[in-house]
Amino acid sequence: MSSPDQKADPLPVAAEADTDASALEKAPETPPAATATSSSDEREIRGIRWFLICLALYVSALMYGLDTTIAADVQGAVVGTFADDVAQLAWIGAGFPLGSVAAVLPYGFLFTAFNMKWLYVAGIVLFQAGSALCGAAPSMGALVVGRVLAGVGGTGIYLGGLNHFSAMTTRRERSVYLTGTGFVWGVGAILGPVAGGGFSVSPATWRWGFYINLVIGALTAPIYLFCLPSIDPAPGKSLRERAAALDYLGFVLSAATWVFFAVGFVFAGGRWAWDDGRSITFVVLFGVLLASYTLQQYFCIFTTPDTRSFPGHLLRSRTQVLLYITTSCANAAMFFTTFYIPIYFQFTRSDDSLMAAVRLLPFLLVLITFNLATGWALPKIGYYMPVCLVSGAIMTLAAALFLGYLSPTTPPAYIYGFSVLMGVGSGITMQLGYAVASLKVSRPADVFGAINMQNIAQIGATVICLVVAGQAFQTSAVRNLDAALAGRGYSRAQLQAMVSGTESALFDSLSGELRAKVIDAVVAAMRRAFVIPLVAGAVSIVSAVLMRRERLFA
Known part of the structure; x- marks a missing residue:
């Protein structure tokens, strides 16, 4: 058994460099270590303590996966509770990943400088606080704040699990434990819509879809506190040296860019008109912040090439850029399908939240199956370019x-078949980039930047x-409804309420031909919104074609 306090060994030598290495000659010489990795051939922690640590880390990853997709099937129930604020509906889904992406850069760097155990515990605390706020939310605004806070904590949970497994395992077994983290997250993502739908139709209500995290957290808290080792990723450095190395301005600009993007484009066209001064202000500020962050990183303002928050030197690598695009496209297609298929069945088949989630299971099961199968098959295939090309082609199809x-009368079997195809295509490449990008770097220390x-x-x-x-669907659906229900005296707010879901009181009051017109208008808008995964698939094909025809390993 190890002592409670561990110090990290240097990062082991990584795999093959990208053949674009010559283009990286201006890269920083000594960027921070990718993770606090152990180079020992024998793991120090064993027995029941190791079992409990693995259990706690994997259960936390499961919670993160649950919350990633749980919003897909509680939207209708939430609208039933907060019927007066449907303009913020997109935030239920977007708030959680917004918090995650805003925190991913600072949290990732903190894990290279400060005690990993307490950073991980802080992530758990933030996640649980956000979950508690979501469960007790008195308004849609409070629910959104809780989702964002949980997203920030979720980033700490996910990155903390990866960093701890990297630090505590041997080189031979490390990939198994890291893959396990992705697998458990995938199981959580599968169960998320089902759990959300189940709670939504039960006496417990949708609120327990968030409260359940508190129960799980309470059961695992003793393991985090008493079994998880304290790991120092930067031994020998003073607190002041560690703090001075952080890119504070970059962290702020990066987070602000994401926040202003999300706020501007969620509220514009919904709560605010596009020509409203607030819409214009937020969209313009988003552009200004994005430009400012780009310039700050390029010229290393108040930071250095070694410590800047975004690994800009990797943008000179064709392989890294194309893998970035491929991962983005696969995840865009995956999450679009996860959120909009339940809405389709709720409108066209009058499904409750639980049944709509069950109908999503073929897609999610195939998605995680092909994600795992790709991880197993990629080393045997030896080439990543054709795998990416097949993925893009299937997503596009x-x-x-x-x-x-897609129409109100499309047989459910067709929808299942199309969804399964999307699960195959997006499942192949949703996490493939992690394995390939970490191999195709010019230096071992660039693994952190690639990840x-x-x-x-x-x-x-x-x-x-x-x-x-959300913007495209709601704008198109409201426009369609306005044309279909012209002359009947419905306000824009009422039309937005109809779009929000079948648990809208206004939608429930419709019957006969009028109800059919509303369903036709909503499904037509949803069908048009599938242009988004279509574009993602096409871009993924182009990205794959531009990749190098090279072996994964030398």
């Missing part, structure tokens, strides 16, 4: 089928997809 055949880019691609794509899709 699935989105095209949705775009061509950080993949984190941003995965979580950032979720935010962008849900915000853009």
